[in-house]
Every structure is written in C-alpha cells, then in structure tokens.
Amino acid sequence: MKTEISRWIARDPDPKTRDELQQLIDSNAEAELADRFSGRLVFGTAGLRGIVGAGSNRMNRLVIQETAMGLGKYLLATEQDAAERGVIIGFDGRPDSKRFAHETASALTAQGIKVYMTTHEAPTPMVAFGVKHFETAAGVVVTASHNPPEYNGFKVYWGNGAQIIPPHDSGIAEQIDIATQQEIELLDLELAKQQGLLFWLSESFYDTYRxxxxxxKLLSNHTQPAGISLAYTAMHGVGANMAEALLADAGFTQVYSVAEQREPDGRFPTVNFPNPEEPGAMDMVIAEAKKHGATLACANDPDADRFAVAARTEEGEYQMLTGDQVGVLLGHYLLTHAEPGQNLVGATIVSSSLLKQVAKSVEANYYKTLTGFKWLTNVAMQQQTDESRFLFAYEEALGYTVGSEVWDKDGLSALVAFAQLTAELAVNGKTVWDQLEAIYREHGLYLNVQKSIALQPGSPPIGDSLRANPPETISGRHIVKTDDLKKSQTIYTDGKIEPIDLPSSDVLIYYLDDDSRVVVRPSGTEPKLKCYYEVVEAMSHEDTLEHAQQRAEATMAELISQHQASLTA
Incomplete structure (x- = not known):
C-alpha cells in the first residue's frame, strides 16, 4: 500500500489533499489509509458518488481527472462524431463541485472534445435537457444530489438525454482503469475557449430551458393559478431561481420561499440530511406554509431533480404526500389532460401498482422497469410509438418526469404540474386529498411501505435461500405467482412459467391472493435487505377514507411483521 500511496501523492494535483494524506501518514492512521486505498470508487450506472477527500476511494481532483479522461476515451472510441458533438457539463452548489466540473472540462477538451459548460450552478434536469438541446454525445453533472455535505458525485448522461445504462457504464469504467495508469493531459480552459473547444453557457441557456x-402543452393549464398559495424551499440547493421563475410564468402569484434555505450552500446548515424524505427536512417549509396559510408546502432536493410536497388538511395541518401518492395524482391528472396518442406512462417494480389501474381505466399504456430513473426513461424511448407517445413516469423516491423535454426526473416541471393540478381542483372546490379519495374509491386504497432488514456483513444471499425453498404463503396469504427477475421468469403456483422482459436483477416479487404484493431485493450499497410491501383495501360507498386507511394500515402492519419474522427466523 505504501507504493500506491506514494504514487498517488506524486500524481495528485491538489496540495490540499496531498497535505491531508501526508498528515494521515505522519500520524500512522493505518485503518484510515487502508479505507482510502482499499479500492477505487466504483463507476456504475449512477456514475460516481462518494466522500470528498484524498485517496482512490474518495472524491477528489485526481479521481475526477482520471474519470473524465476515461469518459472521453470511451466516447471517442464508441461515438464517431463525439469530439464535434461534445459534452455538456453542469454542477451543483457543493464546495468542490465547480472545481470538479472545470477539471472535467480540462480533461475532455485536452482530448479534442467540445465542451458546453454552465457559468454557474445549474439544476440537474436542466443539464439533462441540454444534452438533447445541443445534441451532445454525453452530459456530466457534478452533484451528490441529496447526500450529506461530505459527499460529491459525477453523474453521466448518454447522447439520448437519459442516464447511462449497460454497456456504457462498464465500458467507461474500463477506460477509467486505463487512465489511472497514464499521464493525465489537461487543457487550460482559457486556451480551450480560444481553440473553439469550450463554450460557456450563460443566462440565455437557462432561459431556453425556462x-x-x-x-x-402539458404545463399550460392556467386555471386560476392565483387562487392557491404555496411555500417553497430549495433546501440549500440550486432550484430556487428557476422554480420561482417557472411558477411566476405560470401565473402563481402567492409563492413564499424559505429565505434561510434559498441560496446554494453545500454545508446544508439548517437540515440534518438534505433529503425531503428524511424526518425534519420539510419542517421549515411547512412552518412557512403555516405562516401564510398556504395550500401546499413544496420542496426540491439540492440538485432540483426531485420534488416533495405536503398539503394542507381540513384541520389546517400539513401532511406529506408519499412519492406514490404524488405519482398517482400526477399520472391521473396528465392522462385526463393529454392530447390523444400521448398515453404511455410508467413506474418501477417497487412503486405503487395504482398507476397501472388508472392507466387501464382510460385505455392508456403502462410499462414497468427496474428501480432507477435510468430505466424509466431508456425503456420509455424503446416503448413509445407514434400512436402511443410518452407522457409520464415516476419512482416512489420522489422522482417524476412530465413529457419528454427532459429524459430524466425533473423536480421543477413536476412542481409546476402539481401546482396546476391543485389550482384546477381548487376552482372546483376540491383538494388533493379529495382527489386521492376519489381515485381510491374507483380503484381501491393502495398503501405502500418500504422496510429494510440489516444483515451481517458477508451473510449468504437471502434471495438464493428463498429460491431454494420457495414460500407458498406470506402472512397467511397464498402466493399466486412469483416474479423472479434473476431468472427473468414469472412462476405460477400451477407450475406455468412465463418470460419477463426486464434485465436480470436479484429481485423476487410475490403476488398474494388478496392483491397484496411483497418485493424483496438486496441493497446494492450496504448489507441490508430491502422489502417493499403493498396492500389494497377496497372502499364501499358507505366507507369513510379514515376507516379504509385504518384497515389498510392494520393489514400492512400484520403483513410486515409476519414476513420479516419469516426472513429472520
């Protein structure tokens, strides 16, 4: 390891991380050094993401340079016109993001690849939009999204405007490995500009997205937008300017931003964890909503590709909508407002099945994919036809895309769409809660919960033992069929087998005889098993939503308790 560390110090262009490493050496911090050099940050379909610091297992200038060099080599080898088409680069508000973005530009232009670089922080969906707008060969966003302050990341889009999927991830990773053994070539950005290789994207590009x-047409429903009010937070991220501008453009005059969280600040001083799903993260925007009696309390995550919302209840309190509830509301709204032929909607295997039922009721087309927005958009491109154009997709982790202007999740357009949905309901004397209840009464109340089970490091794969001894019941309910995505098969209780057209993945989905569903999959990043549960509660005309919700929650509690006990027995 000493040789590796010495070589690293010799290659590292950053005096700050060289000093950091030297201090660890001088203090004989063997465990910390071993962790930093135990391997290299793995480049996958999400690109890179990790803690900022010195070493091959951290995010730093050298890792970025090598990664950008590998990306450039792969583009030149696989895309005939990659150098001319170029790469668009944007970055978030974290302390190192701008520097990392500039390092990426230096490494790519040194290879003769044209670069379009945002002049300042940019929402992630705007960069995804830019890939298609400029018809670039790829896109890069330096962002760690909603991860803690000590993290940063390197996210890659392909020329179709969607996040990369296989084989591009492994192809780029191979070239990065080669780059680690080569001398890094960089081009000064001023020289790159003079040579016609670097183009700065100023306000005109931001306005083009706007x-x-x-x-x-999907965001042109201007039904009395001034009739509702909303509080908004960018959560110390990059979304505020664009979110406020888009809402104003759409006619929303009562918008109240949380001032303390409005400007980009990668330290995230007012939240423990800058993820709208985390307890407490929405406290300040809900407080702002209460102050003004606002209809909605809305948030984007720090890179503005996700959207979260709490809505005022009859009692005047604010209740968070789940990602599935927002997805179903948006899907239902768009399906009933879209032009004929724009009727393809999708969700992931762990998202609620309710969107499928809504789509079926209006004779729309529905597809499902593995988890991750990269699958939702890449598959949408394959599935859509002239007669069935893409409309909407979502994942339960607060990701939504409305239309095909952006082939990735876009928290900004989702914010506008949800505000317009709410305004239209208000004109008719309804709330989002009324609309949810109406959907539940038609299709059933779908309740979805995710629970994880911590595993001992090195534990044998639970999926393998479940396949070796397949359960026949879960919580007293008979299993009707099982989707085994590792085998790409649907297996029925009578032995019938059907193929599944999804990439192979270590996932088991159990469909139960009361329409409940259980999804079991291992985490890709830590020793735990993720379980996703869905129960469906029918509602009669006499039923109140409260009673149906109570029944669904009781059923869910029993299902989770008995299933998790069976896994750990």
Missing part, C-alpha cells in the same frame, strides 16, 4: 417548460 421557455421550453413554459411552452409544454
């Missing part, structure tokens, strides 16, 4: 959203 005007594209404004012109979207």
């Amino acid at each position: 005007q594209t959203v404004n012109k979207s």
Whole structure:
C-alpha cells in the first residue's frame, strides 16, 4: 500500500489533499489509509458518488481527472462524431463541485472534445435537457444530489438525454482503469475557449430551458393559478431561481420561499440530511406554509431533480404526500389532460401498482422497469410509438418526469404540474386529498411501505435461500405467482412459467391472493435487505377514507411483521 500511496501523492494535483494524506501518514492512521486505498470508487450506472477527500476511494481532483479522461476515451472510441458533438457539463452548489466540473472540462477538451459548460450552478434536469438541446454525445453533472455535505458525485448522461445504462457504464469504467495508469493531459480552459473547444453557457441557456417548460402543452393549464398559495424551499440547493421563475410564468402569484434555505450552500446548515424524505427536512417549509396559510408546502432536493410536497388538511395541518401518492395524482391528472396518442406512462417494480389501474381505466399504456430513473426513461424511448407517445413516469423516491423535454426526473416541471393540478381542483372546490379519495374509491386504497432488514456483513444471499425453498404463503396469504427477475421468469403456483422482459436483477416479487404484493431485493450499497410491501383495501360507498386507511394500515402492519419474522427466523 505504501507504493500506491506514494504514487498517488506524486500524481495528485491538489496540495490540499496531498497535505491531508501526508498528515494521515505522519500520524500512522493505518485503518484510515487502508479505507482510502482499499479500492477505487466504483463507476456504475449512477456514475460516481462518494466522500470528498484524498485517496482512490474518495472524491477528489485526481479521481475526477482520471474519470473524465476515461469518459472521453470511451466516447471517442464508441461515438464517431463525439469530439464535434461534445459534452455538456453542469454542477451543483457543493464546495468542490465547480472545481470538479472545470477539471472535467480540462480533461475532455485536452482530448479534442467540445465542451458546453454552465457559468454557474445549474439544476440537474436542466443539464439533462441540454444534452438533447445541443445534441451532445454525453452530459456530466457534478452533484451528490441529496447526500450529506461530505459527499460529491459525477453523474453521466448518454447522447439520448437519459442516464447511462449497460454497456456504457462498464465500458467507461474500463477506460477509467486505463487512465489511472497514464499521464493525465489537461487543457487550460482559457486556451480551450480560444481553440473553439469550450463554450460557456450563460443566462440565455437557462432561459431556453425556462421557455421550453413554459411552452409544454402539458404545463399550460392556467386555471386560476392565483387562487392557491404555496411555500417553497430549495433546501440549500440550486432550484430556487428557476422554480420561482417557472411558477411566476405560470401565473402563481402567492409563492413564499424559505429565505434561510434559498441560496446554494453545500454545508446544508439548517437540515440534518438534505433529503425531503428524511424526518425534519420539510419542517421549515411547512412552518412557512403555516405562516401564510398556504395550500401546499413544496420542496426540491439540492440538485432540483426531485420534488416533495405536503398539503394542507381540513384541520389546517400539513401532511406529506408519499412519492406514490404524488405519482398517482400526477399520472391521473396528465392522462385526463393529454392530447390523444400521448398515453404511455410508467413506474418501477417497487412503486405503487395504482398507476397501472388508472392507466387501464382510460385505455392508456403502462410499462414497468427496474428501480432507477435510468430505466424509466431508456425503456420509455424503446416503448413509445407514434400512436402511443410518452407522457409520464415516476419512482416512489420522489422522482417524476412530465413529457419528454427532459429524459430524466425533473423536480421543477413536476412542481409546476402539481401546482396546476391543485389550482384546477381548487376552482372546483376540491383538494388533493379529495382527489386521492376519489381515485381510491374507483380503484381501491393502495398503501405502500418500504422496510429494510440489516444483515451481517458477508451473510449468504437471502434471495438464493428463498429460491431454494420457495414460500407458498406470506402472512397467511397464498402466493399466486412469483416474479423472479434473476431468472427473468414469472412462476405460477400451477407450475406455468412465463418470460419477463426486464434485465436480470436479484429481485423476487410475490403476488398474494388478496392483491397484496411483497418485493424483496438486496441493497446494492450496504448489507441490508430491502422489502417493499403493498396492500389494497377496497372502499364501499358507505366507507369513510379514515376507516379504509385504518384497515389498510392494520393489514400492512400484520403483513410486515409476519414476513420479516419469516426472513429472520
């Protein structure tokens, strides 16, 4: 390891991380050094993400340079016109993001690849939009999204505007490995500009994204927007300017931003964890909503690709909507407002099945994919036809895309769409809660919960033991069929087998005789098993939503308790 560390110090262009490493050496911090050099940050379909610091297992300038060099080599080898088409690069508000983005540009332009670089922080969906707008060969966003302050990341889009999927992830990773053994070539950005290789994207590009959203027919429902009010937070991220502008463009005059969280600040001083799903993260925007009696309390995550919302209840309190509830509301709204032929909607295997039922009721087309927005958009491109154009997709982790202007999740357009949905309901004397209840009464109340089970490091895969001894019942309910995505098969209780057209993945989905569903999959990043539960509670005309909810929650509690006990027995 000493040789590796010495070589690293010799290659590292950053005096700050060289000093950091030297201090660890001088203090004989063997465990810390071993962790930093135990391997290299793995480049996958999400690109890179890790803690900022010195070493091959951290995010730093050298890792970024090697990664950008590998990406450039792969593009030149696989895309004939990659150098001319170029790469668009954007970055979030974390302390190192701008520097990392500039390092990426230096490494790519040194290879003769044209670069379009945002002049300042940019929402992630705006960069995804830019890939298609400029018809670049790829895109890069330096962001760690909603991860803690000590993290940063390197996210890659392919030329179709969607996040990369196999084989591009492994192909780029191979070239990065080669780059680690080669001398890094960089081009000064001023020289790159003089040579016609670097183009700075100023306010006109930001305005182009803004005007594209404004012109979207799916976001042109201007039914008395001034009739509702909403509080908003960018959660110390990059979304505020664009979110406020888009809402104003759409006619929303009562918008109240949380001032303390409005400007980009990668330290995230007012939240323990800058993820809208985390307890407490929405406290300040809900307090702002209460102050003004607002209809909604809305948030984007720090790179503005996700959207979260709490809505005022009859009692005047604010209740968070789950990602599935927002997804179903948006899906139902868009399916009933879209032009004929724009009727393809999708969700992931762990999202609620309710969107499928809504789509079926209006004779729309529905597809499902593995988890991750990279699958939702890449599959949508394959599935859509002239007669069935893409409309909407979502994942339960607060990711939504409205239309095909952005082939990734976009928390900004989702914010506008949800505000317009709410305004239209208000004109008719309804709330989002009323609309949810109406959907539940038609299709059943779908309740979805995710629970994880911590595993001992090195534990044998639970999936393998479940396949070796398949359960026949879960919590007293008979299993009707099982989707085994590792085998790409649906297995029925009578022995019938059907193929599944999804990439192989270590996931088991059990469909039970009362329409409940259990999904079991291992985490890809830590020793735990993720379980996703769905129960469906029918509602009669006499039923109140409260009673149906109580029954569903009781059923869910029993299902989770008995299933998790069976896994750990």
